[in-house]
Amino acid sequence: MKDVNIALLGMGTVGSGVYKTIEMQKGSIEHKEGLSLGIKKVLALEYSFEIPDSLKAKDFYKDILSDPDIDIVIELIGGVGAAKEYVLAALKAGKTVVTANKDLIALHWPELNSAAKQSGAGLYFEASVGGGIPVIRAIWEGLQANEITSVMGIINGTTNYILSKMEETKQSFESVLREAQKMGLAEADPKNDVEGYDAVYKLSIISSMAFHAHVPVKDIHREGISLITQQDIQFGSELGYTVKLLAIGKKRGKTIEARVHPTMIPKTHPLASVKGAFNAVYIHGNIVDDVMLYGRGAGSMPTASAVVSDVIYAAEHKNHRYTTFYNEENASSEVTFENNWESEFFLHFSVQDSPGVLAKIAGAFGKHNVSIASVMQKGESADSVPLIFITHRAKELSVQSALADIRSLPEVRKIVNMIRVER
Amino acid sequence: MKDVNIALLGMGTVGSGVYKTIEMQKGSIEHKEGLSLGIKKVLALEYSFEIPDSLKAKDFYKDILSDPDIDIVIELIGGVGAAKEYVLAALKAGKTVVTANKDLIALHWPELNSAAKQSGAGLYFEASVGGGIPVIRAIWEGLQANEITSVMGIINGTTNYILSKMEETKQSFESVLREAQKMGLAEADPKNDVEGYDAVYKLSIISSMAFHAHVPVKDIHREGISLITQQDIQFGSELGYTVKLLAIGKKRGKTIEARVHPTMIPKTHPLASVKGAFNAVYIHGNIVDDVMLYGRGAGSMPTASAVVSDVIYAAEHKNHRYTTFYNEENASSEVTFENNWESEFFLHFSVQDSPGVLAKIAGAFGKHNVSIASVMQKGESADSVPLIFITHRAKELSVQSALADIRSLPEVRKIVNMIRVER
Numbered sequence: 001m002k003d004v005n006i007a008l009l010g011m012g013t014v015g016s017g018v019y020k021t022i023e024m025q026k027g028s029i030e031h032k033e034g035l036s037l038g039i040k041k042v043l044a045l046e047y048s049f050e051i052p053d054s055l056k057a058k059d060f061y062k063d064i065l066s067d068p069d070i071d072i073v074i075e076l077i078g079g080v081g082a083a084k085e086y087v088l089a090a091l092k093a094g095k096t097v098v099t100a101n102k103d104l105i106a107l108h109w110p111e112l113n114s115a116a117k118q119s120g121a122g123l124y125f126e127a128s129v130g131g132g133i134p135v136i137r138a139i140w141e142g143l144q145a146n147e148i149t150s151v152m153g154i155i156n157g158t159t160n161y162i163l164s165k166m167e168e169t170k171q172s173f174e175s176v177l178r179e180a181q182k183m184g185l186a187e188a189d190p191k192n193d194v195e196g197y198d199a200v201y202k203l204s205i206i207s208s209m210a211f212h213a214h215v216p217v218k219d220i221h222r223e224g225i226s227l228i229t230q231q232d233i234q235f236g237s238e239l240g241y242t243v244k245l246l247a248i249g250k251k252r253g254k255t256i257e258a259r260v261h262p263t264m265i266p267k268t269h270p271l272a273s274v275k276g277a278f279n280a281v282y283i284h285g286n287i288v289d290d291v292m293l294y295g296r297g298a299g300s301m302p303t304a305s306a307v308v309s310d311v312i313y314a315a316e317h318k319n320h321r322y323t324t325f326y327n328e329e330n331a332s333s334e335v336t337f338e339n340n341w342e343s344e345f346f347l348h349f350s351v352q353d354s355p356g357v358l359a360k361i362a363g364a365f366g367k368h369n370v371s372i373a374s375v376m377q378k379g380e381s382a383d384s385v386p387l388i389f390i391t392h393r394a395k396e397l398s399v400q401s402a403l404a405d406i407r408s409l410p411e412v413r414k415i416v417n418m419i420r421v422e423r
Numbered sequence: 424m425k426d427v428n429i430a431l432l433g434m435g436t437v438g439s440g441v442y443k444t445i446e447m448q449k450g451s452i453e454h455k456e457g458l459s460l461g462i463k464k465v466l467a468l469e470y471s472f473e474i475p476d477s478l479k480a481k482d483f484y485k486d487i488l489s490d491p492d493i494d495i496v497i498e499l500i501g502g503v504g505a506a507k508e509y510v511l512a513a514l515k516a517g518k519t520v521v522t523a524n525k526d527l528i529a530l531h532w533p534e535l536n537s538a539a540k541q542s543g544a545g546l547y548f549e550a551s552v553g554g555g556i557p558v559i560r561a562i563w564e565g566l567q568a569n570e571i572t573s574v575m576g577i578i579n580g581t582t583n584y585i586l587s588k589m590e591e592t593k594q595s596f597e598s599v600l601r602e603a604q605k606m607g608l609a610e611a612d613p614k615n616d617v618e619g620y621d622a623v624y625k626l627s628i629i630s631s632m633a634f635h636a637h638v639p640v641k642d643i644h645r646e647g648i649s650l651i652t653q654q655d656i657q658f659g660s661e662l663g664y665t666v667k668l669l670a671i672g673k674k675r676g677k678t679i680e681a682r683v684h685p686t687m688i689p690k691t692h693p694l695a696s697v698k699g700a701f702n703a704v705y706i707h708g709n710i711v712d713d714v715m716l717y718g719r720g721a722g723s724m725p726t727a728s729a730v731v732s733d734v735i736y737a738a739e740h741k742n743h744r745y746t747t748f749y750n751e752e753n754a755s756s757e758v759t760f761e762n763n764w765e766s767e768f769f770l771h772f773s774v775q776d777s778p779g780v781l782a783k784i785a786g787a788f789g790k791h792n793v794s795i796a797s798v799m800q801k802g803e804s805a806d807s808v809p810l811i812f813i814t815h816r817a818k819e820l821s822v823q824s825a826l827a828d829i830r831s832l833p834e835v836r837k838i839v840n841m842i843r844v845e846r
Contacts, residue, residue: 021568021710028570032635032747126565132711134565141564142549142557145444145731147451212455270717273696287444288555288718288728294693295714305711308568317740324455 001030004037004315007057007064009086010076011044014100014127017304018074019051025308035315037308040070060086065093072311075099080107091115091123096320098310100127100303106201106217109208110328122320124310129202130155130279132302133295134309139209139283140321146285148210151249152422155202157277157297158186158193159225159245163262164275167233167242173226185277195224196260199247206281207249207258211335214325215249215258219337223261232348232417235376235388236264241346242272246422250341257338264346264421340397344373344421347389347399349406350414353381357411361387364409368402370394384413390421424453427460427738430480430487432509433499434467437523437550440727441497442474448731458738460731463493483509488516495734498522503530514538514546519743521733523550523726529624529640532631533751545743547733552625553578553702555725556718557732562632562706563744569708571633574672575845578625580700580720581609581616582648582668586685587698590656590665596649608700618647619683622670629704630672630681634758637748638672638681642760646684655771655840658799658811659687664769665695669845673764680761687769687844763820767796767844770812770822772829773837776804780834784810787828793817807836813844 006022008015022037030036041057041064057063064070065086073090075097077083083104087097092115099105105112105125116123126136130153139148154160158180165176177194180186192198200220207215225245233243241264249258265272270292274280279297284290296302314320327335351357358375365372376388391399399418406412429445431438445460453459464480464487480486487493488509496513498520500506506527510520515538522528528535528548539546549559553576562571577583581603588599600617603609615621623643630638648668656666664687672681688695693715697703702720707713719725737743750758774780781798788795799811814822822841829835 025568025570025710029568031749033567132708133714134561137565138557138561138716141736142560142732143728144456144735145448145452145728147448268696268698270696273691273693275691285555285728287448287731288725289722291556291716291718293561293714293716296712299712302711305566305568305708308710309565312567313564316744317742319739319741321739326454 001034001036002315004035004311005040005069005071006037006311007041007043007070007073008039008076009043009060009073010078011042011047012076013300014303014307015044015076016048017300018076018307021301021304021308029312033312033316035312037311041067061089065089070095072096072098072314074307074311075101078103080104084108087112088115091121092119094119094121096122096124096314098124098307098314100125100307102128102201102205106204109323110214110325113323116320117322120320122314124314125205126310127303127306129206130281130293131295131297131299132305133279133281133293133297134306135206135281135293136209138291138293143283143285143288143291146287148283148285149251150284151206151210151281152271153203153206153247153279153281154244154271154274155206155247155279155281155297156193156199156245157279158190160274160278161185161276162194163225163228163243163245166228166230167237170230172230173228194226196222196245199245199260203247203249203258203260207256208325209323210249210283211251211256212324213256213327213335215256219258221259221261221339225262227417228262229416231386232419235348235378235386236346236419239374239376239390240267241265241421242267243419244271248422254335255338256335257341259341262419264419266423269423340395342393342395344393345391345399346419346421347391348416349387349412350384350416351387352411352413353385354411358387360409360411361406364402364405365391367405368398370398370402386416424457424459425738427458427734428463428492428494429460429734430464430466430493430496431462431499432466432483432496433501434465434470435499436723437726437730438467438499439471440723441499441730444724444727444731452735456735456739458735460734464490484512488512493518495519495521495737497730497734498524501526503527507531510535511538514544515542517542517544519545519547519737521547521730521737523548523730525551525624525628529627532746533637533748536746539743540745543743545737547737548628549733550726550729552629553704553716554718554720554722555728556702556704556716556720557729558629558704558716559632561716566706566708566711566714569710571706571708572674573707574629574633574704575694576626576629576670576702576704577667577694577697578629578670578702578704578720579616579622579668580702581613583697583701584608584699585617586648586651586666586668589651589653590660593653595653596651617649619645619668622668622683626670626672626681626683630679631748632746633672633706634674634679635747636679636750636758638679642681644682644684644762648685650840651685652839654809655842658771658801658809659769659842662797662799662813663690664688664844665690666842667694671845677758678761679758680764682764685842687842689846692846763818765816765818767816768814768822769842769844770814771839772810772835773807773839774810775834775836776808777834781810783832783834784829787825788814790828791821791825793821793825809839
């Protein structure tokens with residue numbers, strides 16, 4: 001039996017889950033893994049429940065960093081202030097760090113990775129993406145034979161809940177958001193989830209892992225779901241699609257595209273059945289073809305499962321693994337980030353119901369080499385009618401140029417939405 | 424850069440895929456993992472394509488076992504004859520073995536596991552279950568914080584293809600099977616897949632891993648899909664269910680139930696959208712809640728992805744992990760295998776359309792404490808009509824007793840099917 005002495009930083013939702021998990025599972029982990037996990041110190045401003053006074057640390061440096069018995073530091077403070085300071089100090093001192101902090105990893109990964117490599121400490125962050133889903137482990141230790149060419153993830157539970165509910169109940173975005181806020185599924189200020197920031201951080205981590213190249217947050221295109229209308233969802237549904245906020249990373253040679261935006265996917269796609277607060281990541285490897293991992297993307301216990309599994313992994317493996325970023329270590333391996341990706345597009349216009357409008361719009365598409373796969377006009381009206389196009393695969397910038405032309409047509413009342421389509 | 428010298432035993436479908444994968448991915452694996460994989464010897468009766476003569480081994484013992492440079496033996500011969508002999512010899516000699524051989528692992532795991540432990544060699548078999556899906560790694564290295572209480576898998580592609588096609592095209596089992604045989608998706612003698620034997624072997628492996636207790640093939644209940652009728656599928660569909668051949672393992676305390684049989688699951692269940700030749704395993708852990716892994720369950724390249732990923736894993740980790748079977752090592756940890764499990768049941772009778780028959784059948788259920796959740800009678804006829812019951816949760820043996828009583832009722836023409844329901 002090997003003793004593993006742990007310091008826990010932070011005792012909020014996830015911290016409490018980790019504390020409980022270690023207490024609950026102690027016996028079974030001893031039995032199965034031959035490891036005796038013990039929390040030796042907890043550093044927190046507030047405690048969700050009472051813990052023995054002897055465990056309470058007053059000072060990170062004095063009570064944790066300088067205690068040679070502490071092997072592993074679990075960082076669940078969040079943010080990049082104190083969390084970054086403590087994590088870097090721990091890594092430099094050779095203590096392995098397990099964290100659920102997506103901001104910290106997405107923003108400071110190369111720096112943390114180097115510090116860990118230098119001292120030989122481990123740096124683990126399974127819980128930073130997809131809650132309890134072991135997706136980072138799968139990429140790192142299950143699909144290594146592959147070059148991964150694509151990841152597509154539903155990695156934000158709040159937006160997935162809102163979009164699922166909008167489809168199910170035919171309510172507006174605003175009304176479902178208010179409901180989600182009441183249920184505690186969306187924050188009072190929902191911007192971080194709803195506008196896609198949370199998904200961008202997670203995509204930075206998962207696509208960097210998948211492509212072995214650092215994909216910084218600043219190189220990820222971001223659009224949220226707040227402009228998705230009930231009509232978009234209904235029209236999409238009639239055409240066989242469902243709308244999801246997808247985090248998409250693709251790699252071809254040394255070119256990477258990374259984008260978070262509302263996306264239409266066929267209802268038969270495995271990601272389409274991922275409902276509510278669940279998350280899933282769909283991965284394409286050049287040898288394995290398609291793989292999907294699905295599970296609870298957030299919550300105290302699912303996230304604690306990932307944290308404690310990382311602790312066990314770190315304690316069992318003597319040689320820690322580090323991420324190889326080609327583009328950080330070798331200037332000749334520099335990757336380029338693509339902003340003119342190819343996709344199909346769902347285009348939703350509100351137009352005057354008059355002869356010739358279809359021809360004019362089709363003309364604008366033709367001029368920019370955007371080819372149309374299907375058109376749907378809904379209803380008749382003296383005023384305006386919805387007109388929907390699905391394009392064949394086209395370049396993003398060509399579609400943007402066509403939209404600029406279409407916007408200036410007098411018969412076009414509004415470009416209601418442009419939603420990219422993936423299969 | 425670390426050299427990894429490999430001997431490949433067998434050069435059929437998977438062997439060829441492994442050979443090609445190592446050739447194709449050599450550069451990328453060197454770059455990402457710091458490992459130079461090289462096939463040093465191939466032992467095969469026939470070669471799917473030409474390989475250099477210098478690689479061809481004539482004798483396992485002389486050319487492979489006694490070559491101290493060979494670190495890892497990949498066994499893709501299949502079966503438990505020569506494969507078992509070579510694997511055991513390699514493990515005893517301290518050579519790590521990677522295999523895709525489900526029969527070998529399911530039937531001789533404890534013996535192989537002990538041999539590996541004794542010499543310190545590694546024993547890896549990700550490819551034996553679920554093709555390219557990294558499900559064994561996920562259980563071993565991603566969900567260790569959990570006690571896994573349930574696994575439910577679609578782990579046989581042939582039966583999943585047949586059931587998906589029956590639902591889609593409304594054809595009979597026999598007609599879809601013939602089509603699958605023509606397409607090479609089912610064997611000329613389809614018994615191994617269609618009657619559930621293949622799934623039993625895989626369930627033995629995956630439930631043993633999940634529960635840390637050896638679940639022998641002989642303790643797994645097995646039923647195939649050959650008696651599933653088009654009517655079963657249609658009636659199930661009307662009630663909101665889809666039929667899948669599920670491999671189910673559950674653990675409560677020291678009691679394990681393990682069974683492979685056709686199962687109705689709600690159409691909204693994530694497993695319901697697993698179509699055609701795809702596989703998926705749905706896992707419940709006490710901390711993480713539900714997790715599902717999905718991907719290609721067979722095929723040359725997907726299986727090679729698992730094999731080569733195992734090779735990389737084995738080469739990177741100095742201390743190999745072994746499976747802890749409580750029930751092999753410690754008599755007081757003996758588990759019991761349950762045959763009187765609880766489930767809901769879909770029961771399909773063909774009955775004479777006469778007054779009183781419903782009351783008699785309901786009486787038989789009541790007598791054996793089986794409570795009915797819903798009843799559906801289809802059509803009217805002078806002769807016989809289908810009568811469908813869905814029960815509440817009930818004990819297997821109670822339902823069997825009720826069915827014995829019902830079989831003897833003169834109004835009951837036939838018990839068409841009894842299909843268990845999981846959620």
